[in-house]
Amino acid sequence: xxxxxxxxxxxxxxxxxxxxxxxxxxxxxxxxxxxxxxxxxxxxxxxxxxxxxxxxxxxxxxxxxxxxxxxxxxxxxxxxxxxxxxxxxxxxxxxxxxxxxxxxxxxxxxxxxxxxxxxxxxxxxxxxxxxxxxxxxxxxxxxxxxxxxxxxxxxxxxxxxxxxxxxxxxxxxxxxxxxxxxxxxx
Amino acid sequence: xxxxxxxxxxxxxxxxxxxxxxxxxxxxxxxxxxxxxxxxxxxxxxxxxxxxxxxxxxxxxxxxxxxxxxxxxxxxxxxxxxxxxxxxxxxxxxxxx
Numbered sequence: 305x306x307x308x309x310x311x312x313x314x315x316x317x318x319x320x321x322x323x324x325x326x327x328x329x330x331x332x333x334x335x336x337x338x339x340x341x342x343x344x345x346x347x348x349x350x351x352x353x354x355x356x357x358x359x360x361x362x363x364x365x366x367x368x369x370x371x372x373x374x375x376x377x378x379x380x381x382x383x384x385x386x387x388x389x390x391x392x393x394x395x396x397x398x399x400x401x402x403x404x405x406x407x408x409x410x411x412x413x414x415x416x417x418x419x420x421x422x423x424x425x426x427x428x429x430x431x432x433x434x435x436x437x438x439x440x441x442x443x444x445x446x447x448x449x450x451x452x453x454x455x456x457x458x459x460x461x462x463x464x465x466x467x468x469x470x471x472x473x474x475x476x477x478x479x480x481x482x483x484x485x486x487x488x489x490x
Numbered sequence: 491x492x493x494x495x496x497x498x499x500x501x502x503x504x505x506x507x508x509x510x511x512x513x514x515x516x517x518x519x520x521x522x523x524x525x526x527x528x529x530x531x532x533x534x535x536x537x538x539x540x541x542x543x544x545x546x547x548x549x550x551x552x553x554x555x556x557x558x559x560x561x562x563x564x565x566x567x568x569x570x571x572x573x574x575x576x577x578x579x580x581x582x583x584x585x586x587x
Contacts, residue, residue: 420499
């Protein structure tokens, strides 16, 4: 749909369209929010801020760009600002049961999702916020070109950073397993 | 651990989230309708490199002082946490000797 058509839409229709797009890509917002925060309250705050910023920018959304790429940029920018403490945290404080994206699962499934997210956080916490953004997008099968577009760096820079990240993760984990082995020997 | 392990963990998480999360449409609609206090100076859909630079430039100087104090407090806190058990262990060793 062209932007001119979007402009002519009644507000309710534009709102519906935004919700439909967002629903289709809700996993992006959820994963980014959870990987840049350490508790459910912070995660709910990030989700809400991402949704509000996306809604505000939706008028300017250029449909020649993939919606997922556009949403990644917003989600990562909000999450990184939050991570660096630059977001206006005091304004938020969203109760977790009132989060914009909710986990619709039984208690055991909820625990499984939390455990899996905890595992991913454990792997990624040793990375800085920009490297984390590269890894998140890479694992979601985005090309170096798309990652470069969202980060505002060159494709070759993305490739170099990605190789460095892989080496670093591997090195830190082999160090950890060496320590564990030496403790077991003792 | 190899990068493959991280990829596997990611895929597993992705699979769980496919059916495991949903939009709270009622909450979402009310949020976007009362979108009054939002930071309108910065376009968050621009590249990260550009947006983070803009945020740095537009934030007030007061914030930088607060941030520096927070960093200092965090450094002191973690240094104390590291030093305390070491001191206790050393003290115990002296007593046993």
